[in-house]
Amino acid sequence: MAHDFPRRRALLQGAAALATSATLPAFAQGQPRAPRLVTVGGGITEVVYALGAQDQLVGTDTTSLYPAAALATPKVGYMRQLSAEGLLSLRPDAVIAQGDAGPPVVLDQLRSAGVKVDLIDTTHDWTEVRRKVQAVGRAASKARAAQDLLATLDAQWEQTQQRVKAHQGKPRRVLFVLAHSGSPMVAGEATAANALIGFAGARNALSGFKGYRPMTAEAMAAAAPDVILTTTQGIEAVGGEATFWRRPEVQLTPAWQRRDSGRALVHLDALELLGFGPRMPHVVGDLHQRLVVA
Incomplete structure (x- = not known):
């Protein structure tokens, strides 16, 4: 009936307003x-999940592969090839990144747009892990949760280091090989691999240079490693462990002589091994067992 129309319209408008308010984010309803x-x-992304802040995560880079849920997040590209347009399209309040992320001009564009950018220095030590937890705690407004997580991780780290220190014996010579694509490279000083080998109680078979160098026959013979450490992705890229052992450079090492023992080649997931995230106490404990004790 005609005289009911204004009332019906008011009811419909009220229902629509109620439905809209139910779907608005909390801040639009007067809540923070x-x-x-x-x-x-990847290590920073792991911290987000460890703090239970994954619902706040609107994007990650291509190294963020753990936990499995991180694979489904929108990707912003490789950490050193970021795009301001892609990042800003996600409307982030904060970007937490490793210190070598970039290019710098993109980070400046983010800051100019009002996005908080927190770069975590890469120092290859336990302090780096702690800084990641603290930075995510600040950015996510979860400072208390970050304090609790740090207390747990610090205790785990101390226990792991006590296990390593308690082991007696001559440190084994370990060589890290990076072979994800192209020519294999070996790790010298000032690398994440070098730090992990030392934390586990072993000794890097190569020294006298920083960063990575090609895996040549001369380098392998001079290194003379007892154990070769690499990534699971690297082993898969070359076609498996048997194929890896057939490389002529590797056959010049003591590790090759021990290949049938099952203890001369150790590999872990790349992010787990080199990510310096909250799994680090477990990773170092595992490496100590496999590189030193076994």
């Missing part, structure tokens, strides 16, 4: 909105 985060660096 949880900060929207983008993480650049």
